[in-house]
Amino acid sequence: MFQKILIANRGEIALRVLRACKELGIQTVVVHSTADADAMHVRLADESVCIGPPPSRDSYLNIHQIVAACEITGADAVHPGYGFLSENAKFADILAAHNITFIGPTGDHIRIMGDKIEAKRTAKRLGIPVVPGSDGAVSEEKEAKRIAAEIGYPVIIKASAGGGGRGMKVAHTEADLEVALQTARSEAGAAFGDDAVYIEKYLQKPRHIEVQVFGDGFGRGVHFGERDCSLQRRHQKVWEEANSPALNAEERSRIGGVCAKAIADLGYSGAGTIEFLYENGEFYFIEMNTRLQVEHPVTEAITGIDLVHEQIRVASGGGLSVKQEDIKFNGHAIECRINAEDPRTFTPSPGTITHFHTPGGLGIRVDSGVYSGYKIPPYYDSLIGKLIVHGRNRVECMMRLRRALDEFVVDGIKTTLPLFRDLVGNADIANGDYDIHWLEKYLAKEE
Structure with a gap:
């Protein structure tokens, strides 16, 4: 069992993980931004390390600062909670390279399931039922129209690297499809740095x-x-x-x-x-x-x-x-x-x-x-x-x-x-x- 776990998160989930560690007799370290210096998980942890100013990119998303906090405190594992770095394959890989356990799946599994197109292919291979749609990314309007005609309207266009509803557009007719495809790609590129999209059957009342x-x-x-x-x-x-x-x-x-x-x-x-x-x-x-x-x-x-x-x-x-x-x-x-x-x-x-x-x-x-x-x-x-x-x-x-x-x-x-x-x-x-x-x-x- 681990001797000391660093909790790389904030708020209620950081406190939730901290309580579990205490019940298991494991020492805890929390990291925090300057904005969270008085947070409850900081008050209750065995140790705390300030890792930066309030913006997430400078604190809770700063991988190098978190790894440094592990090394300073001797933490042998990191629990990422949810959000922030919890599904960041690079973070999991870097921790492994430093002989620190990431409490979560391997970087490879995070990568597979983080790519919506590859995740769908993997699910299909594993026998999980999938929504009818394209087998991969769709970039050409002609191809999009062919797929939509095969599975039937309405269809939904989704960003491959998406989440939170960004890069998602519904097309009810062929006339809607061109604009929906262009808009979804543009939103996906702006939000995720990747404009790859795919098409699925849009379910009416799921x-x-x-x-x-x-x-x-x-x-x-x-x-x-x-x-x-x-x-x-x-x-x-x-x-x-x-x-x-x-x-x-x-x-x-x-x-x-x-x-x-x-x-x-x-x-x-x-x-x-x-x-x-x-x-x-x-x-x-x-x-x-x-x-x-x-x-x-x-x-x-x-x-x-x-x-x-x-x-x-x-x-x-x-x-x-x-x-x-x-x-x-x-x-x-x-x-x-x-x-x-x-x-x-x-x-x-x-x-x-x-x-x-x-x-x-x-x-x-x-x-x-x-x-x-x-x-x-x-x-x-x-x-x-x-x-x-x-x-x-x-x-x-x-x-x-x-x-x-x-x-x-x-x-x-x-x-x-x-x-x-x-x-x-x-x-x-x-x-x-x-x-x-x-x-x-x-x-x-x-x-």
């Missing part, structure tokens, strides 16, 4: 279903069930559930088994999430995230297994602590992402939190690194905390969530808490009757 997987790096893989992440705004997840209200036990077992086998066949090591669009009983692969997800606590709630403990165990060479038959699913869990944003316009709301009170009671978990008097910096992601609620079934979980939202107090800044208080009383949400377009339509009606 749900976003993702499967939590783990591999031990030695040819064994398991799944920890699925999460429903269909409530999204501008392709950003807002509310996540486990299990999905849309799936039955047979579908859950089928797609979980496919994903676990694929991870085993790939020789993958650590945590991963295979994401799908789901429509009319069919799953279609869209991407794989080679890291811990923001919404991992809902999986922990229904399985009782600490996924960060599992990450650390696998990275240290200890293998998986459970077999597939050991993983049992208990009840229902929902996570709400509480952001420092205006609940209507979603504009960021940095500033000082004058009062912070979290809900409590059976089945309530709050992952947050903020406190009363904490100043939300304007430089980073607006997530300030996650409310995770667990119940014996979905009805109990929803009632518990309603109560927890009423107890949650964050004063001094605007947050998305009012949005969730609205959603928890909505009939469609109560019935689990929503898709990836539902939230944006709901918000448009409210304007």
Whole structure:
């Protein structure tokens, strides 16, 4: 087992990883920018190292400073959390060259799954169902029209190196395709430095279903069930559930088994999430995230297994602590992402939190690194905390969530808490009757 882990992140995820390390008896080092000197994870860590000024490129994305912090403190492993360098193959390679363990998959696996086109090819080879579309990048309008005619309109054009909804355009007719292709390529080049795009069938009313997987790096893989992440705004997840209200036990077992086998066949090591669009009983692969997800606590709630403990165990060479038959699913869990944003316009709301009170009671978990008097910096992601609620079934979980939202107090800044208080009383949400377009339509009606 590792002696000392450096946590290369900030906010709630840095605190989440720090707690797991303490439970395992591992010494912790955190890195921080000057803007985060008073952050909770900095206060609680055994050691801390300032690695630069507030801009991420000068601190949390500065690989050389992080490696130097490892060498100064004697850290023998790095946990990247999510975001920042968590899916940076170069970072994983550099750590390996310095005999420091990256708590995550190999650089090669990060590269494969980070390239959307190669990821789709790999998924297809591993037996994972994929969305009909091009086999690779498409650059010529003539070729794009041929593929679109074969799979049928509407189609969606996506950036190969994309994420967060950038470089994505929908074409409903052949007349739309030329402009969509040019626009997507231009956005992709500007956002990612790579204008390669590909074409897929555009599903009309799908749900976003993702499967939590783990591999031990030695040819064994398991799944920890699925999460429903269909409530999204501008392709950003807002509310996540486990299990999905849309799936039955047979579908859950089928797609979980496919994903676990694929991870085993790939020789993958650590945590991963295979994401799908789901429509009319069919799953279609869209991407794989080679890291811990923001919404991992809902999986922990229904399985009782600490996924960060599992990450650390696998990275240290200890293998998986459970077999597939050991993983049992208990009840229902929902996570709400509480952001420092205006609940209507979603504009960021940095500033000082004058009062912070979290809900409590059976089945309530709050992952947050903020406190009363904490100043939300304007430089980073607006997530300030996650409310995770667990119940014996979905009805109990929803009632518990309603109560927890009423107890949650964050004063001094605007947050998305009012949005969730609205959603928890909505009939469609109560019935689990929503898709990836539902939230944006709901918000448009409210304007």
